[in-house]
Amino acid sequence: MAQLPKIPKVWDLLERFKETCRNRGWKTTDFEDVIKIDDEYNNFIGTRTTHPSTFKRIVASKRLAIPEGTSYQAITVSYTAWVFQQPPSKQVVEVLVKDSELTKKAALYDLSRVYQGKPICLKLNETGSQAFTEFERFLKDTYGVETKPLYEPLKKEPKTFRSKLLGTSQG
Numbered sequence: 001m002a003q004l005p006k007i008p009k010v011w012d013l014l015e016r017f018k019e020t021c022r023n024r025g026w027k028t029t030d031f032e033d034v035i036k037i038d039d040e041y042n043n044f045i046g047t048r049t050t051h052p053s054t055f056k057r058i059v060a061s062k063r064l065a066i067p068e069g070t071s072y073q074a075i076t077v078s079y080t081a082w083v084f085q086q087p088p089s090k091q092v093v094e095v096l097v098k099d100s101e102l103t104k105k106a107a108l109y110d111l112s113r114v115y116q117g118k119p120i121c122l123k124l125n126e127t128g129s130q131a132f133t134e135f136e137r138f139l140k141d142t143y144g145v146e147t148k149p150l151y152e153p154l155k156k157e158p159k160t161f162r163s164k165l166l167g168t169s170q171g
Contacts, residue, residue, distance in 0.1 A: 005142070005143050009085065010047070010084075013046070017044075021134065024134070026131070032066050034075070034077075040129075041064070043079070044080075044083060044135070046085070047083070047085065049084065049086050049088070049089065050082070052095050055096075058080070059080055059106040060102070061077075062076050063076060063077070080107070081129070081131075082106070083111060087110050096124060103127075107132050109121055109135070114143070119143070119145045120148055121136075121146070121148070123147045123148065123150060125147075
């Protein structure tokens, strides 16, 4: 079995991914992990962990100020991806899972298994972000990391999988 390339820490990983995006002709920012594709801004947040209230506040926020020259430009973020180095807390996952509008705008990537030597990244991504799809391809092509859903949605019972994930009996 071939040994997988060593994956860099989240912050360096996102920098390498931004280089891939620039090679595709997509605009990236120097000081933030924002990728612009057509008229959509995709914000990547690399972190070890975060508090659920902080997570909710940032995910719900649509505005972001990014440096542009000697000033700042206010942009409207279309999608936000949280790339976790450690497993996100159940409470953070619940914030996203309980709000179907947030799940269309935000994604979670849990790289904790990768840093333990297992080539699996668990994801919660129900967005339509082209950048997030490319990020998943980048993980596979560059580091041999498979992205697998945090849960498998059931086609006819969309609330059942959320209940199972949250450990409740109600949908």
